[in-house]
Amino acid sequence: MNINKLKQILRQKNIQLALLFNINNDYDKNMYYFSEYKGLGCLVVPGKKQAFLIVPEMEYERAKKTSKIKIYKWKKGKRLFETLNEILKKNKIKPEIIGISYENFTLSANKSLKKHIKKIKTKDISNDFLELRKIKTRNEINIMKKSCRIADNILKKCLNSFHKFKTEKDVEIFLHSETIKQGCELAFPTIVASGSSGSMAHYEPGNINLKKGFCVIDFGVKYQGYHSDITRTIYIGAPSKEEKETYNLLLNVQENIIKNIRVNKKCMSSYEETLSLLGKYSDKFTHGLGHGIGLQIHELPNLTAKSENIFKNNMIFTVEPGVYFENKYGIRIEDDILIKDKKIEILTKTKKKLIVIKR
């Protein structure tokens, strides 16, 4: 995807080729983005020639099935960058500057690169990758929609079965098991924070009985590499009038913020509007309003106080205002939003009216 846009950037920056590299257990998201290949090896994108992958012999069949990019075999007994050097020579590509993501490239890899490919300089292009991935392709949008639908269905099933759960851990295990059954992975460690635990935005579910009061459930799945991220806050027991009012205020804020998102508006403005709409509760809102989602759970755009991002068509991001009352409770409501043809589409569809579980 977008490999021609990357080539254009390379030519503009006078970088002869981009090198993306995967040697860890966890696959390189940028390499997957451009090649749809997840295994060991590297992806080479010359500014002026055809891109190619180098993969170990035992991965060759799998790579051919998943990627449309030209593939070379990484020969046994050779170092990866030794093979790369041979291929570059054969194709008469003589790079002076190689663009890599400094965020993902280790000192070991760098040492090996400099050893096998002489007289090159490297340049950090991690930001260019993030900027490209900020705008989703049609295919990415379809996968993200499916990821959100799966998360919605699992969450719905969880809320319908909620009376069965005794502990926070029970809820977490249910969500995780259902995720696996759908052939997905968790997008991030699930948050199930009942009662006073809800006042910590990043609480880990404990092996403790669900407390009465608000219960924050923050959950998402990873489907075909793409993350969904949804939060609903329910109530266990009988909410007081004040609690109901606080919930409805937050829900109102969340819905209005979403409604007011426009193409070419500053992301920062939505954050500021949230503070203003929360009024007397604005100091209880202690984190960012949202973040882009895609191959990573946190991508661009940032919906924060200092964000320089601007809303554009084909962006997908979360809107998740919350209020946290120390040692009392927390409420957060989060949806995944797509801007498409200048219109707002809410991809997560689980109902937001306060659900009350009688205990």
Added chain:
Amino acid sequence: MNINKLKQILRQKNIQLALLFNINNDYDKNMYYFSEYKGLGCLVVPGKKQAFLIVPEMEYERAKKTSKIKIYKWKKGKRLFETLNEILKKNKIKPEIIGISYENFTLSANKSLKKHIKKIKTKDISNDFLELRKIKTRNEINIMKKSCRIADNILKKCLNSFHKFKTEKDVEIFLHSETIKQGCELAFPTIVASGSSGSMAHYEPGNINLKKGFCVIDFGVKYQGYHSDITRTIYIGAPSKEEKETYNLLLNVQENIIKNIRVNKKCMSSYEETLSLLGKYSDKFTHGLGHGIGLQIHELPNLTAKSENIFKNNMIFTVEPGVYFENKYGIRIEDDILIKDKKIEILTKTKKKLIVIKR
């Protein structure tokens, strides 16, 4: 654990301090090994002074609970290595050479380190970390035993319920769900390879009906960060006499190899013995005999043809011979082995007599 041994190595190598660093989603295993802290931040081990952690303010409480090491707060608005520099100055530590793991340190981190701490050189000490982690502490051995016990229990339950499963994926989902219920994670993607799929050593379970014939199940859990790794091969349908003989031959080889392991013996020798004991099937054995396990699924020692490792007390490793008949079937039997007081202890205890599932 072993932090004094690390200090000793640093002094011997004239390295003033070791820097371990965690900024990724996946935690740094070495940092966890020495500090039992998994969150963001860094661990600093000076050769001649007390070690300390630097963690973000929001992680301070969690770090204090999990680690016995002195903790400094990473102040908001400052870069991590800026804070490190201030602490080093305050404690009058003037490093000239800093030891880091080149395998885990990114170019971004290196750039930031060199910017904030002037006039230092870095040296790769990734091998020293691996060498230290090769010999397990008493505490690690206890955790590993528990990890193996959990894997055993789940696998037993799976084998007892095997008649219920229709597809390879069903088996995988069962093992994964049970792992979650035990509060653990999978140690690695489970392999369920039935019939001819078993001839690929790294097969991914498919959404296809379990085929008749041998079925390789390679599974393990991660418990408190420590991996277990067990493989059993069962038979679906009715095995022929020849198939039974091949299974029993492999089982015999595996048991004999384990029996013959001795302290101070070369790991390479066990690999060679395997080839010799397999006789006419030796060319069907296409991978290493085993690998160390611990905080990572593949650690030292290596039980391979070219290994330079030697069996020592308090090592834990797998012994997993296999035979693979292309397009027909595969058989692998794998246990986790501990050497303790010069004696061999098999930590994985699931029975190895061929289980036949009638279909």
